[in-house]
Amino acid sequence: MSARRRIIDDRLYANFVTFSVDRRRRLLDRERPKRILLGVLGDELTAFTAKCVGFVVMPDHVHAIVWFPEAGQLSRFMHAWKRKSSFHIRNWYRDHAGKYFANFGEGERFWLPKYHAFAIESRGKLEEKLDYMHENPVRAGLVQRAVDWPWSSARWYLEGRSVGVPIEWVDCGLGDG
Numbered sequence: 001m002s003a004r005r006r007i008i009d010d011r012l013y014a015n016f017v018t019f020s021v022d023r024r025r026r027l028l029d030r031e032r033p034k035r036i037l038l039g040v041l042g043d044e045l046t047a048f049t050a051k052c053v054g055f056v057v058m059p060d061h062v063h064a065i066v067w068f069p070e071a072g073q074l075s076r077f078m079h080a081w082k083r084k085s086s087f088h089i090r091n092w093y094r095d096h097a098g099k100y101f102a103n104f105g106e107g108e109r110f111w112l113p114k115y116h117a118f119a120i121e122s123r124g125k126l127e128e129k130l131d132y133m134h135e136n137p138v139r140a141g142l143v144q145r146a147v148d149w150p151w152s153s154a155r156w157y158l159e160g161r162s163v164g165v166p167i168e169w170v171d172c173g174l175g176d177g
Contacts, residue, residue, distance in 0.1 A: 014066065016118040017074070017117045018115065019078070019116070020061040020111070021060045025060060028058065036085060036092060040088065041055070042165050044081045048073055049068075050068045050069070050073065051068075051166075051168040052165050052166065053065035053168065053169060055133070058136060059142075063136065065129060065130065082110075082111045086109070090110055134152055
């Protein structure tokens with residue numbers, strides 16, 4: 001029997017989160033679903049007065065690093081981001097690309113119900129997670145350089161270019177390690 005992983009959200013640490021499309025369907029292959037996902041992220045950042053330190057959208061999963069000004073916000077934030085984005089992305093597919101679901105099936109749900117979260121307690125760990133995230137499209141063979149993937153914050157960090165979501169560095173709760 002496996003131990004159930006508990007998400008601890010009682011301090012003002014940045015949180016590295018990962019969540020996936022149900023059955024790893026590539027429902028984020030197209031540009032519009034990715035734009036919808038990032039638009040909802042921006043709305044929820046505003047609603048929660050949260051900060052996004054970085055993100056990457058892959059064809060079947062998402063990584064993000066988010067920070068909240070109050071403890072205990074992560075679960076509500078993730079629920080809202082996933083629920084609203086799945087609603088809008090499903091509607092877009094129904095209205096504009098109905099045949100696309102024929103390849104994957106619409107499924108009972110868009111996202112897997114869970115997400116993985118990791119509290120980041122040091123600047124070194126934050127930089128490590130950002131690098132890991134930004135290199136994900138390179139490791140997947142989607143681009144040769146992280147900066148070439150338009151669906152991540154790598155361009156903001158490496159070239160100072162806008163990425164459609166406000167990116168902010170945080171030092172709150174970070175030690176030197």
